Amino acid sequence: MDEKFRLITRNLEEVLTEEELKALLESGQPLKHYIGFEISGKLHIGYLFVALKIKDLQDAGAETIIWLADLHSAINDKLDGNIETIRKVARGYFTDAFKILFQCVGGDPDKLQFKLTSEEYAKNPDFWMTVLEVGKTTSLARTKRSITIMGREESDDIDTAKLFYPIMQAADIFLLGVNIAHAGIDQRKVHVIARDSASALKKPKPIAIHHPILLGLSAPENITGEADEIAMKAKMSKSKPGSGISIHDSPDQIRQTINGAYAPEGQVENNPILNWTKYLVFYSDGSLVISRKNEHGGDITYSSYDDLEKDYQEKKLHPMDLKMAVAEWLIAKLEPARKYFENPARKTALEEIERLTSFLS
Numbered sequence: 001m002d003e004k005f006r007l008i009t010r011n012l013e014e015v016l017t018e019e020e021l022k023a024l025l026e027s028g029q030p031l032k033h034y035i036g037f038e039i040s041g042k043l044h045i046g047y048l049f050v051a052l053k054i055k056d057l058q059d060a061g062a063e064t065i066i067w068l069a070d071l072h073s074a075i076n077d078k079l080d081g082n083i084e085t086i087r088k089v090a091r092g093y094f095t096d097a098f099k100i101l102f103q104c105v106g107g108d109p110d111k112l113q114f115k116l117t118s119e120e121y122a123k124n125p126d127f128w129m130t131v132l133e134v135g136k137t138t139s140l141a142r143t144k145r146s147i148t149i150m151g152r153e154e155s156d157d158i159d160t161a162k163l164f165y166p167i168m169q170a171a172d173i174f175l176l177g178v179n180i181a182h183a184g185i186d187q188r189k190v191h192v193i194a195r196d197s198a199s200a201l202k203k204p205k206p207i208a209i210h211h212p213i214l215l216g217l218s219a220p221e222n223i224t225g226e227a228d229e230i231a232m233k234a235k236m237s238k239s240k241p242g243s244g245i246s247i248h249d250s251p252d253q254i255r256q257t258i259n260g261a262y263a264p265e266g267q268v269e270n271n272p273i274l275n276w277t278k279y280l281v282f283y284s285d286g287s288l289v290i291s292r293k294n295e296h297g298g299d300i301t302y303s304s305y306d307d308l309e310k311d312y313q314e315k316k317l318h319p320m321d322l323k324m325a326v327a328e329w330l331i332a333k334l335e336p337a338r339k340y341f342e343n344p345a346r347k348t349a350l351e352e353i354e355r356l357t358s359f360l361s
Helices: 002-009 018-027 048-059 070-075 083-104 117-123 126-134 140-148 162-177 186-199 228-235 253-259 272-281 305-313 319-333 336-342 345-355
Strands: 013-018 032-037 061-070 112-116 180-184 207-211 288-290 300-301
Touching: 002 018, 002 048, 013 018, 013 186, 018 345, 032 048, 032 162, 048 061, 048 083, 048 180, 048 207, 048 272, 061 083, 061 162, 070 083, 070 162, 083 112, 083 336, 083 345, 112 117, 112 305, 117 126, 117 162, 126 162, 126 186, 140 162, 140 186, 162 186, 180 186, 186 207, 228 253, 253 319, 272 305, 272 319, 288 319, 305 319, 319 336
Parallel strands: 032 061, 032 180, 061 112, 180 207
Antiparallel strands: 013 207, 288 300
16 A cells, blocks of 8 residues: 555645545555546657656556547647547547557556547536536636636636636546546646535545646746646747657657757756656656766766756756756657657558648647
């Protein structure tokens, strides 16, 4: 039980609540966990971090549902809000891409359950009653504050459908009957709505686990707001060239992007390269070999992130040396995904997805 608790809670930003999680583990109930994804195009490196966290849940014995949120994506205007394009990308690309990425981190993709939101809603017409019940427990003001989970500012100038988004997402938890709801810290508000609604709906209160968000590689902006809103604004964005890496990028593309990343010498705070080093390379008892010329100190192997960060802060480890090492680590880690999509049939499917999404948001 202690090992399961350690696996589930490591590298998280928050658990709501640890006491409830311990009680769940002690109860012996099967662990049922879900995480939802909008469908918006090719997978980026942030999904690698999420895959590592899902593997923790899998190793702890949890059943995992990957929720392909096609309706939510359409409401949030992903892929121009075209539901047919969204579904095609979800089933024709996202599922296979996430499976091979999960394999990259040592997980068993055959144990993941992929469910498409619109299909599950059609099978469960009572879902909309749950949406109404959750809505009755939630004020309009709170719902409007919660649209930040969509990467949008709180505003009156939005279409009405977007107000349904957080209520639908909270109701998804009850539809799926999960006891562990999982998302990035940017989704915190909707999980709190679900937890607060549970008593009124006479349903078990879900445990919510929130992982941190990988920083984008660009220089940080002066961002204010609550922790979940800051995380949303600081993450990788397709609208910011050079802020992230696709799982399909070539070795040269990865090296070039990492080489141009923001990483001031000696600065630890808001340093995306250190952020990626901590949450990817050293996610679980990792190590990193830094190759250097003899005049620059020679090669060194770090088996502890804390030691690496200390040397970086004291300027004993140069940013370019760390960048080079992180780039090579990513190239090696993502190699199975690159090779998977070199298969002619899969490459054709990927090219079709790129064609469908190249001119869309």
